[in-house]
Amino acid sequence: MPSDVPIIDLDGANAAVPSSDVTQAVADAAERFGFFQVVNHGIAAEQIDEVWSAAARFFAQPMDEKRSLLRTKENTRGYYDRELTKNARDRKEVLDISQVPFPELGDDNPANQQSVDGINQWPALPGFRQTMLGWLDACEELSLWLLAAFCLGLDEPADHLSGAFAPGHSSFVRLNYYPLDDPLAADEARDVTPLGDMALHHHTDSGALTVLLQDDVGGLQVSHGDDWLEVEPIPGALVVNTGDMMQVWSNDRYRAGLHRVAPITHRARYSLPYFFNPSYETNYAPLPGSIDAGGSAAYDTINWGKFRQARADGDFADYGAEVQISDFRLEPGNPAEK
Numbered sequence: 001m002p003s004d005v006p007i008i009d010l011d012g013a014n015a016a017v018p019s020s021d022v023t024q025a026v027a028d029a030a031e032r033f034g035f036f037q038v039v040n041h042g043i044a045a046e047q048i049d050e051v052w053s054a055a056a057r058f059f060a061q062p063m064d065e066k067r068s069l070l071r072t073k074e075n076t077r078g079y080y081d082r083e084l085t086k087n088a089r090d091r092k093e094v095l096d097i098s099q100v101p102f103p104e105l106g107d108d109n110p111a112n113q114q115s116v117d118g119i120n121q122w123p124a125l126p127g128f129r130q131t132m133l134g135w136l137d138a139c140e141e142l143s144l145w146l147l148a149a150f151c152l153g154l155d156e157p158a159d160h161l162s163g164a165f166a167p168g169h170s171s172f173v174r175l176n177y178y179p180l181d182d183p184l185a186a187d188e189a190r191d192v193t194p195l196g197d198m199a200l201h202h203h204t205d206s207g208a209l210t211v212l213l214q215d216d217v218g219g220l221q222v223s224h225g226d227d228w229l230e231v232e233p234i235p236g237a238l239v240v241n242t243g244d245m246m247q248v249w250s251n252d253r254y255r256a257g258l259h260r261v262a263p264i265t266h267r268a269r270y271s272l273p274y275f276f277n278p279s280y281e282t283n284y285a286p287l288p289g290s291i292d293a294g295g296s297a298a299y300d301t302i303n304w305g306k307f308r309q310a311r312a313d314g315d316f317a318d319y320g321a322e323v324q325i326s327d328f329r330l331e332p333g334n335p336a337e338k
Contacts, residue, residue: 006036013042017158018149027153034242034257035222054131059177075118081183088196095175101168139274164278178269200261205243207277212239217269223258251286280305
């Protein structure tokens with residue numbers, strides 16, 4: 001299907017807070033699609049080029065080198081080639097790198113060894129670590145600015161939700177590589193969950209919002225009504241989607257964008273999503289201002305640390321039904337969870 005996903009010009013994201021026009025565009029896109037693309041977002045093309053080069057260098061390494069950084073159930077930071085979505089194995093390889101909560105201490109400091117997601121594992125590639133830490137910082141700055149737009153769109157102060165992300169939050173970047181063939185050898189594939197029929201199966205992201213850098217191959221699709229819309233690559237643009245947490249905060253006014261990646265048969269695909277997630281201690285529930293007069297909260301209170309732990313376990317292996325915000329629903333009929 002052709003794409004109707006909105007494209008929003010952020011005018012360089014230079015203003016202290018988003019303008020009323022940007023706020024309205026973001027709120028409208030979050031309500032109707034849970035997805036939009038942003039251009040003129042303030043991140044330099046040169047930095048984007050450096051990130052692409054670093055990602056390609058990592059995945060071009062021999063499998064033994066990549067698997068030396070293999071993640072575990074206890075440490076979700078690192079390389080993985082058998083991740084699950086909706087209990088089906090995706091056709092992809094990933095490397096997860098977490099935000100450093102207290103950068104002034106250095107990312108090897110014990111204070112930055114996060115309790116739920118673990119610690120970063122870095123490849124021995126010149127410049128890689130510096131490039132990725134710079135990308136995390138750039139995505140953090142843009143995400144905080146977009147968070148203000150989401151708040152203003154709910155008639156809340158621009159900084160209303162910023163406390164959930166301070167002093168240290170649990171955001172991370174994922175390097176995705178979608179090869180044409182199964183990344184596992186035949187004997188390895190026999191012993192794990194079988195591949196599903198998608199490169200990445202349909203799901204919503206669990207955090208507040210996601211900032212995605214996608215290449216020019218395509219394949220990303222968002223559910224809209226009865227259709228799957230293509231999120232067509234735009235040079236220099238970033239894709240933004242609303243997560244489960246934003247749907248809860250808005251009491252279903254904003255929708256978590258249900259999306260998937262269709263199999264690509266002619267060319268390998270790369271993408272880099274940045275998952276903007278709060279501190280593990282954050283408890284979230286519908287904001288009082290998002291509950292209509294005479295209405296009620298659609299969700300019970302959810303603790304992010306516990307929710308994130310359950311979702312990470314489900315990504316690592318098949319432990320049964322994957323945790324969803326619908327598990328905390330106080331009313332039937334979640335519009336995003338299918």
